Amino acid sequence: MHRILSKEHLAPDVVRFWVDAPHIARKRKPGQFVIVRATEEGERIPLTIADVDKKRGAISLVIQGVGKSTKVLNSLDEGDAIMDVAGPLGKPTELHPGRRVCCIGGGIGTAVVYPIACGFKALQGQVVAIIGGRTHDFVILEKELRATVDRVIVTTDDGSYGTKGLVTDALKSLIAEGHVFDEVVAVGPLPMMKAVVDVTRPLGIPTTVSLNPLMVDGTGMCGGCRVSVDGEQKFVCVDGPEFNGHLVDFDELAARLRAYREQELESLRLYNERMACQAVST
Amino acid sequence: MAKKIIQKTKLPMPLQDAHARASNFEEVSLGYPVDLAVLEAQRCIQCKNNPCIAGCPVEIDIPTFLQQVGNRDFEGAFKTLMDNNVLPAVCGRVCPQEDQCEAKCTLGVKNEPVAIGRVERFVADYAALVKFTDDTPSAPSTGHRVAVVGSGPAGLTVAADLTKMGHGVTVFEALHKPGGVLVYGIPEFRLPKSIVEREIDGLKRLGVDIKTNHVIGQTFTVDELFTELGFEAVFIATGAGLPTFPKIAGINLIGVYSANEYLTRSNLMKAYQFPKYDTPTIRGKHVAVIGGGNTAMDAVRTALRLGADNAYLVYRRTRQEMPARAEEIDHAEEEGVKIIMLAAPTAILADQRSRVRAMRCIRMELGAPDASGRRSPVPLKGSEFDLDVDTVVFAIGQGANPLIRNTTPDLPVNKWGNIVADNDTGATMKAGVFAGGDIVTGGATVISAMGAGRRAARAIDIYLRNPSVDGFSPTDV
Numbered sequence: 001m002h003r004i005l006s007k008e009h010l011a012p013d014v015v016r017f018w019v020d021a022p023h024i025a026r027k028r029k030p031g032q033f034v035i036v037r038a039t040e041e042g043e044r045i046p047l048t049i050a051d052v053d054k055k056r057g058a059i060s061l062v063i064q065g066v067g068k069s070t071k072v073l074n075s076l077d078e079g080d081a082i083m084d085v086a087g088p089l090g091k092p093t094e095l096h097p098g099r100r101v102c103c104i105g106g107g108i109g110t111a112v113v114y115p116i117a118c119g120f121k122a123l124q125g126q127v128v129a130i131i132g133g134r135t136h137d138f139v140i141l142e143k144e145l146r147a148t149v150d151r152v153i154v155t156t157d158d159g160s161y162g163t164k165g166l167v168t169d170a171l172k173s174l175i176a177e178g179h180v181f182d183e184v185v186a187v188g189p190l191p192m193m194k195a196v197v198d199v200t201r202p203l204g205i206p207t208t209v210s211l212n213p214l215m216v217d218g219t220g221m222c223g224g225c226r227v228s229v230d231g232e233q234k235f236v237c238v239d240g241p242e243f244n245g246h247l248v249d250f251d252e253l254a255a256r257l258r259a260y261r262e263q264e265l266e267s268l269r270l271y272n273e274r275m276a277c278q279a280v281s282t
Numbered sequence: 283m284a285k286k287i288i289q290k291t292k293l294p295m296p297l298q299d300a301h302a303r304a305s306n307f308e309e310v311s312l313g314y315p316v317d318l319a320v321l322e323a324q325r326c327i328q329c330k331n332n333p334c335i336a337g338c339p340v341e342i343d344i345p346t347f348l349q350q351v352g353n354r355d356f357e358g359a360f361k362t363l364m365d366n367n368v369l370p371a372v373c374g375r376v377c378p379q380e381d382q383c384e385a386k387c388t389l390g391v392k393n394e395p396v397a398i399g400r401v402e403r404f405v406a407d408y409a410a411l412v413k414f415t416d417d418t419p420s421a422p423s424t425g426h427r428v429a430v431v432g433s434g435p436a437g438l439t440v441a442a443d444l445t446k447m448g449h450g451v452t453v454f455e456a457l458h459k460p461g462g463v464l465v466y467g468i469p470e471f472r473l474p475k476s477i478v479e480r481e482i483d484g485l486k487r488l489g490v491d492i493k494t495n496h497v498i499g500q501t502f503t504v505d506e507l508f509t510e511l512g513f514e515a516v517f518i519a520t521g522a523g524l525p526t527f528p529k530i531a532g533i534n535l536i537g538v539y540s541a542n543e544y545l546t547r548s549n550l551m552k553a554y555q556f557p558k559y560d561t562p563t564i565r566g567k568h569v570a571v572i573g574g575g576n577t578a579m580d581a582v583r584t585a586l587r588l589g590a591d592n593a594y595l596v597y598r599r600t601r602q603e604m605p606a607r608a609e610e611i612d613h614a615e616e617e618g619v620k621i622i623m624l625a626a627p628t629a630i631l632a633d634q635r636s637r638v639r640a641m642r643c644i645r646m647e648l649g650a651p652d653a654s655g656r657r658s659p660v661p662l663k664g665s666e667f668d669l670d671v672d673t674v675v676f677a678i679g680q681g682a683n684p685l686i687r688n689t690t691p692d693l694p695v696n697k698w699g700n701i702v703a704d705n706d707t708g709a710t711m712k713a714g715v716f717a718g719g720d721i722v723t724g725g726a727t728v729i730s731a732m733g734a735g736r737r738a739a740r741a742i743d744i745y746l747r748n749p750s751v752d753g754f755s756p757t758d759v
Contacts, residue, residue, distance in 0.1 A: 023501050037458055043551070043560040044458070069560055084458040086495035216551065216561075217466075219456050219497055220683050221523040222543035226534055233527065233534070238684055252534055255636035259536040263562035270557055 001081040005058055010140045011133070013065040014108060015074045016050070017082075022057030024049070024087050030119035031093030031210065031242055034059070035218040036073065037084040043069045046215045046237070049088060050111040051118075051144075059085075062111030062140065068267040089218045090241045093185075093208070097123040102174065102181045103149070104167050104196055105131045106188020110141050112210050113187045117149050126150055128179070130170045132188070136161030168195045181205055186245060190254050197245040209245035211236050213253060214260070227253050288389070292397040293322045297613075304586045304617040307470045307554055311375070319404035323351035326396045329388040334398060337386035339733025340373075340439070342366045344383055344398055351401055360409040361418070363402060368442040368485060369435065369732065371410065371477045372464060374403025377729045378607050410480055420489065421448035426746040429454060429513040431498040431686070434462020435728045436519035436719030438482065439735030440742070441490045447743050451489075452513070454496040459550065462521055463728070466550040467542070469580050471587065472610075475549070499685030504693065504715060514749070515714045515742050518701060519735065522720035523683035527676055532630030537564055537638035541573070541581045541677035548584050563588065566673025570594045570641050572627060573677030574604035575725075579611065581675045582619050593619050594669065598626040598646050598659040624648070624659065628666065630674055640668045680725050690715075700724055708738030714749070716742055 005018040024034060033048045051060040065071040076082065093116050101120045105113035110131045120127050127149040133139040134157045145152050153170045154162030163170060171184070184207040186196040193209045200207040213225040213236050220238035227234055230247035234240065296312040297303075303310050314322065326348040334344040343362050350359035363370040379385075379399035387395030408414075426449045430437045433455040441451045459465050464478045486492065498504065498520075507513045525540030527533045544563070547553040551561035569585035571578050574597040585593040595614065597604060600623045604611060615621065624646040633639040645665035648657035682699035693712045694702045701710055701717040708716040718734030720726055 023496070027501060041552075041559045084495050086456065086458070086497055087500065089497065089500055216543060216546050217457060219500075219523065219685060221466075221525070222546050223525040223527070223540040224543045226527075228534060235524075252636070256534065256536060258635075259564070260562040263556060267557050267560060267562070 001083060002085045003081050004076055004078055005056070007076070007078050010062065011138050013074070014062065014138075014140060015065070016060055016062045016111075017076075018053065018056075018058045018060050019082060019085060020057060021059050021085050024085065025052050025054055025057045025059050028052050028059060028088040029092030030095065030115040032088035032090050033218075033241060034061070034085050034087030035089060035215065036061070036082055038069065038072045038076070038082055040083065042072065042083070044084075044216055044218065045069050046089070046212065046218055046241075048112040048115075048210070048212075048241075050114060052115075062108065064108040067264050068271040071268070071271060086218065089237060091239070093119055093242055095119045095123055097125070099123070099125040099182045100180060101125050101127050102171060102179075102184045103127055103129045104171065104184065104186040104188070104192075105129070105141075106167055106186075106192040107133055107138055108140070109186075109188030109192070109210075110139075110145075113185060114141050114144060116185050116187075116210075117145060121148055128153070128174065128181075130155065130167045130174075132156065132167040132170075132192075133161075134158065166195065167192060168199050171196065171199055175199075175203065183208065185209075190250050190257070193245060194250040197248075201246050207245040208242050209248060210241045211243060211248065211253065212241065213256060227256075288327065288393070289321070289325055290393040292394045292400070293318050295397070295400050300613075300616040300618075303471065304583075305589070307587055309474050310471050310613060313407055314400055314404045316404075316408070319351055319401055319408075320354060322397050323348040323401050325389065326352065327389055331388070333386035333388060334383040337383040338366075339382065339729050340366050340736050342383075342402075347405065348396065348398070348401060351405060356405060356408050356412075357414050359405045360414045363405055364418070366736075367732070368439060369481045370402055371406035371481055372435070372473060373729055373732070374399050374401075374406055375473050375477075376468060376727075378727060380607065380609075382729065407477075410477075415484075415487075418446070420446045423450070424448040424746065426450065426515075427452070427513050428742060428746070429507045429511065429516045430519065431504075431516065432456075432462055432519040432521055432719070432721075433460035433482075433492055434464065434519060434521050434719060434731065436731035436735040436738075437462065437517065438485060438490075439732040440517045440519065440718070440739045442485050442488060443736060443739030444742060445485075445489045447739070449743070449746060450491075452491045452493060454498050454502075455492060455494045456497040456520075457550065458494050460492045460494060466546045467577065467580070469545065469549055469584050471583065472580065497685065499689045503689040504686060504712075505690065508714065515716065515745055517708065517735075517738055517742060518686060518710075518715065518717040518721060519719040519731065520683055520686060520721045522680035522725045524681035525676070526679055526681050528627065528678065530627060530629050532632060532638070535630055535632050535638050536636055537566065537673045538630060539673070539675045541571070541577045541675055542680075544581050544675045545577070545584065548588070554584075554588060564673055565589045566671070568592045568594075568671040569673040569675065570596050570627075570669055570671045571675045571677055572596045573679075574599065574606060575677060575679075576606045576610055577725075578677035579606045579614050581677050583614050583617060585673065585675070586617055586619065590673075592671075594671070595619055595621045596625050596627065596641075596643065596669070597621065597623055599648060599656065600624060603656045622669070626659065626661070627674070631668070638672050638674055640670050641674055642666055642668050680720070682721060682724075686721075698724065706737055707741030708734060709741055709745075714745070716745075
């Protein structure tokens with residue numbers, strides 16, 4: 001059992017937990033994730049470790065309540081416990097010193113890109129962060145990034161905050177202004193990552209993406225998280241989660257993410273019904 | 283006194299009706315009632331040479347426990363079993379006795395051998411029912427500490443043996459439940475999870491400490507088990523944990539599974555009880571499982587129970603070459619599994635939503651024997667046919683999981699990635715590190731992994747007392 005030390009709301013349906021997990025905190029490196037199971041009946045789901053506090057022996061998880069499993073997690077409060085947390089899993093980000101890096105986060109993906117940006121900064125990198133959200137409310141971790149990286153550009157789809165437009169628009173502007181990047185790191189919804197690699201590919205800018213497929217064990221045993229990278233089969237849990245974005249088959253991954261769409265909706269519907277009943281009865 | 287008349291055949295074990303069981307996850311075999319178990323045990327002629335013991339990888343004193351059952355001394359029989367086998371209810375169910383103890387049975391020369399496995403199962407279940415406990419005291423504490431990586435059959439055996447010898451043992455399990463393949467792989471209908479839990483609870487009472495959610499290679503490396511956590515020896519029994527897929531088109535379509543994923547979803551995560559349990563699985567109406575081993579049988583019988591109208595087992599050789607236990611193949615057929623022999627997939631075809639629509643296969647014929655001694659399948663040109671399926675499960679073997687190998691560079695592995703370890707001791711080429719089970723041998727059986735654990739425990743005990751003896755003899759490489 002892993003006790004929740006604190007809980008904050010970062011955006012609508014987005015929660016940041018600090019979770020007691022000393023073994024994981026001591027070992028975790030940027031880019032790695034944990035597998036979490038909230039309850040005895042729960043699924044095992046992968047979540048990136050957004051931050052670490054080695055002194056307290058805690059890790060932070062930023063969770064967007066989308067389906068039942070994430071909503072159950074987000075319903076937990078400070079003092080509650082998460083039943084199972086296993087990790088750190090996956091390979092750490094390949095960090096090189098002194099890099100000029102553009103770290104791009106879309107929505108909840110900002111929570112994945114944040115520790116990577118910190119990692120590059122810790123190695124004397126020059127880091128520009130572009131973070132995007134649908135509206136101002138969905139922009140997360142801006143303050144944390146501003147405290148860490150050299151420059152932060154915020155974009156919103158509706159222009160309610162920062163620059164109106166997509167993260168790729170901001171990236172294109174930076175490049176047009178003459179910014180040179182040794183590497184781009186992009187994490188967010190699949191269409192966003194695909195759009196970023198479409199910008200960087202013709203320019204030959206190495207681009208890393210962090211993938212979040214369906215997983216079960218997270219240790220290489222089941223192969224459910226397999227993706228095609230340059231035509232080769234890779235298991236995201238042990239070979240990733242980060243890959244050369246120019247070589248990832250995003251369409252195949254998008255299809256695989258829809259494998260249980262009907263069951264997920266059914267599960268969520270039953271959960272919402274139960275929550276509604278509880279709300280009425282209390 | 284007249285010579286005792288011996289029943290020529292094994293007393294049959296009651297089974298759940300084939301039609302009924304094909305749509306539930308309850309156990310197929312119902313086990314002997316007391317009187318049948320006693321009668322079957324009395325079939326043992328107590329021959330002089332005890333060849334059955336030599337046939338058992340963990341060397342159970344089989345004639346003694348059969349005699350005790352024959353005399354209705356069930357508690358004595360249970361203790362005899364527990365002296366050598368910490369998982370009797372598991373082994374009584376999943377061991378291939380027909381290739382091991384029963385294959386050596388003297389009675390089997392002219393008649394059917396004693397149904398040793400069925401009697402073993404009876405004793406273990408009876409012991410649980412009436413709450414016999416194995417109260418043989420462990421040796422006094424030696425103060426030595428051993429880490430065991432993996433809580434499957436090999437890990438649990440080594441942990442129990444070392445604990446009984448007085449050593450402190452901690453088992454690290456990557457998943458949230460201990461048991462390894464016994465909980466994620468073998469289905470409920472063949473090995474109820476409550477039985478695995480019961481046997482593991484017994485080990486905990488013995489003093490074995492089990493830590494779940496610890497992924498060795500990630501949470502702690504093998505070296506950190508020594509340097510940070512202060513263990514003096516490490517036994518690696520992580521199992522065969524990397525599924526293999528053939529290199530054919532369509533392998534990443536929705537509805538294509540490794541047997542590991544298909545079975546883990548159903549067994550460990552209880553997807554067959556979705557939506558009570560959150561993990562979903564695809565309840566295919568027309569399912570093809572590729573392979574001929576026990577895992578393939580488990581997968582195809584799971585498909586039936588998940589509601590398949592057609593559950594096909596596609597195997598490239600013939601029934602004679604199937605590695606699965608004959609009993610499992612029989613049970614599968616009784617339940618309605620359709621076996622397609624001498625065929626192999628060449629492509630998986632998609633519908634517009636990237637879901638499986640059909641599997642293209644090619645017919646095979648058997649050619650000359652290959653390295654394994656089995657006749658190797660040869661594709662017949664122009665014999666392709668399409669099988670209409672919506673789910674495909676590959677049960678064609680396992681690679682070696684990379685997590686430990688990647689973080690333990692000085693631990694030699696063979697060309698398949700399996701850890702190089704001495705067969706008699708489990709010693710690896712890294713000091714203080716021992717290994718056994720599928721991570722050494724590649725996919726094998728529960729009992730052979732337990733046998734490896736038993737042998738390694740003896741070697742680890744010697745090593746702890748005198749670390750200069752590491753037990754590795756390079757001639758075995």
